[in-house]
Amino acid sequence: MNRQVLLDSRPQGAASVDNFRVVAAPMPEAGPGEVLVRNRWLSIDPYMRGRMNDAKSYVPPAKVGDVMVGQTVGDVVASNDARIGIGDTVLTSLGWQEYGVARASDVERVDTSIAPASWSLGILGMPGLTAWFGLFDVGAAKPGETVVVSAASGAVGSVVGQLAKLHGCRVVGIAGGERKCRFVVDELGFDACVDHKAGRLPDDLRDACPQGIDVQFENVGGAVLEAALPRMNRNARIVMCGLIAEYGGGEPYAYRGLRAILVNRIRMQGMIVFDWKERYPEARRGLASLVSAGRLTYRESVVEGLENAPRALLGLLQGENLGKQLVRLAP
Amino acid sequence: MNRQVLLDSRPQGAASVDNFRVVAAPMPEAGPGEVLVRNRWLSIDPYMRGRMNDAKSYVPPAKVGDVMVGQTVGDVVASNDARIGIGDTVLTSLGWQEYGVARASDVERVDTSIAPASWSLGILGMPGLTAWFGLFDVGAAKPGETVVVSAASGAVGSVVGQLAKLHGCRVVGIAGGERKCRFVVDELGFDACVDHKAGRLPDDLRDACPQGIDVQFENVGGAVLEAALPRMNRNARIVMCGLIAEYGGGEPYAYRGLRAILVNRIRMQGMIVFDWKERYPEARRGLASLVSAGRLTYRESVVEGLENAPRALLGLLQGENLGKQLVRLAP
Numbered sequence: 129m130n131r132q133v134l135l136d137s138r139p140q141g142a143a144s145v146d147n148f149r150v151v152a153a154p155m156p157e158a159g160p161g162e163v164l165v166r167n168r169w170l171s172i173d174p175y176m177r178g179r180m181n182d183a184k185s186y187v188p189p190a191k192v193g194d195v196m197v198g199q200t201v202g203d204v205v206a207s208n209d210a211r212i213g214i215g216d217t218v219l220t221s222l223g224w225q226e227y228g229v230a231r232a233s234d235v236e237r238v239d240t241s242i243a244p245a246s247w248s249l250g251i252l253g254m255p256g257l258t259a260w261f262g263l264f265d266v267g268a269a270k271p272g273e274t275v276v277v278s279a280a281s282g283a284v285g286s287v288v289g290q291l292a293k294l295h296g297c298r299v300v301g302i303a304g305g306e307r308k309c310r311f312v313v314d315e316l317g318f319d320a321c322v323d324h325k326a327g328r329l330p331d332d333l334r335d336a337c338p339q340g341i342d343v344q345f346e347n348v349g350g351a352v353l354e355a356a357l358p359r360m361n362r363n364a365r366i367v368m369c370g371l372i373a374e375y376g377g378g379e380p381y382a383y384r385g386l387r388a389i390l391v392n393r394i395r396m397q398g399m400i401v402f403d404w405k406e407r408y409p410e411a412r413r414g415l416a417s418l419v420s421a422g423r424l425t426y427r428e429s430v431v432e433g434l435e436n437a438p439r440a441l442l443g444l445l446q447g448e449n450l451g452k453q454l455v456r457l458a459p
Numbered sequence: 460m461n462r463q464v465l466l467d468s469r470p471q472g473a474a475s476v477d478n479f480r481v482v483a484a485p486m487p488e489a490g491p492g493e494v495l496v497r498n499r500w501l502s503i504d505p506y507m508r509g510r511m512n513d514a515k516s517y518v519p520p521a522k523v524g525d526v527m528v529g530q531t532v533g534d535v536v537a538s539n540d541a542r543i544g545i546g547d548t549v550l551t552s553l554g555w556q557e558y559g560v561a562r563a564s565d566v567e568r569v570d571t572s573i574a575p576a577s578w579s580l581g582i583l584g585m586p587g588l589t590a591w592f593g594l595f596d597v598g599a600a601k602p603g604e605t606v607v608v609s610a611a612s613g614a615v616g617s618v619v620g621q622l623a624k625l626h627g628c629r630v631v632g633i634a635g636g637e638r639k640c641r642f643v644v645d646e647l648g649f650d651a652c653v654d655h656k657a658g659r660l661p662d663d664l665r666d667a668c669p670q671g672i673d674v675q676f677e678n679v680g681g682a683v684l685e686a687a688l689p690r691m692n693r694n695a696r697i698v699m700c701g702l703i704a705e706y707g708g709g710e711p712y713a714y715r716g717l718r719a720i721l722v723n724r725i726r727m728q729g730m731i732v733f734d735w736k737e738r739y740p741e742a743r744r745g746l747a748s749l750v751s752a753g754r755l756t757y758r759e760s761v762v763e764g765l766e767n768a769p770r771a772l773l774g775l776l777q778g779e780n781l782g783k784q785l786v787r788l789a790p
Contacts, residue, residue, distance in 0.1 A: 382713030
């Protein structure tokens, strides 16, 4: 049998475990040109909350009754395509289930001799690539500038801040709670970290950025982005990468202070990493060489077992993870 | 004597004529390297409302008791600099007064054989240049795209829309009232104009932009910008040129729907025309040739007499003008 997690209902407000259902389905079979994959790792990402709503985002929403969507890494157990062999480790998007069938042309082989398989969902995958292109292409960070990163201990933020440090920037994180802030400063090497749960975000952010902010790498939005706006320098950039503060359902956040964008000629730009597909190899090489040289720290938070995937997502949305959140589906 | 309009008090909320005071001052004298100018035209612009507040904007605020700031065109009546002769027409920033003294190096000679002197405050001045660089450099408008311009009948908006039409765009204006909308469509040649006073802005904007919005040239902000956000296409641009809706004092506007910036990879960018100073000549040549070829319509709203400058500004802030608002200070 193939265990699956289905979207059982759409959340009204905050998501809960009741919006999901674990079922046992028949084992799928690979048709012509397809491969059957035993999923080993499931990536848990903030965008998944958006897919649970009945609203168009980058892509159509997940359907109620369908397997929840998500990127996976697993081992090929049956193949009807000459390019992919049994035992190959592949990156694909089979969602929240233990097995899945993909077209061979839709999977990407993962070289596990270079890095552990799970890294292709984290530092060498979407989060790492997002950090790379967001910081350098969208944010256009320059040495000596002050870069602020929200969700600084998360899969994207932790890479953004370290890349910015290596690039010669002053780097300030924003994270929720002392534990995360210590991780960000002590283990990741940020210059400072502001705890947005301490209740003094605007003042603390001002104190942590005596030269103002040149790049705001925004993963959170809401009050966090609002606190950054008045601190931004002339010609500063806001990389709009995520708005996890707005993913909880309810009314969209109402942002005050947009006049700063006019007065200080700020550029605020939304980004989705898919738009850089042709340049993934360049970024992967850059990230891999920094990790293997020990210059980039990479941390994973692992939850065991498919049945715990809903809790992993809810925890991520409440900011419980450090680094990349994964679910291990098979040993 | 030299009549002047002083900032007499800072507005609490909306500005009123009581915030200004007309006085008679002694005639100023030109010192070494200076010129004495009899001001003929005073430019009235939305940014002036911001200067009345005690808040840093692009530049420091006007001081209570000082002559109100503003760009002027006038005739040199005394000169202590060999480069500027008596009778020369010059563009400078002498503010709300009939005479003023400027350093010769701070004035720009205006060639009145090419165009009327007042045009250097309008179509060939800051508003025209703002339209040019905002549309092409910041907005990066491309033929076939839909460009929406708010304050469409104003000094900047009227030029933006006409330039966009000449560039091959579909152009939709947003203006307040039927008269302005008729002007925008019938005289300026926009494809459509939405009356934001009709109370159906989101629906009317959607109907006027069946292909969505690629460039939002924003002069107004507030509910106007908020109505545009959900209509914006992937990779669309918002040119943040003015936020006249927020200039009235009171609380800053609270914008909902910024998530569209993320989902659709929108670029929102603030602009101030000063940043293109080195390229003014190129834009002036472009604008002048279009006007002289009859391809660009230019309209001025003229108020007579310095003492009426406060009313001209208040009228502008309430949207009463069509085209460039000027005060004629001398015949």
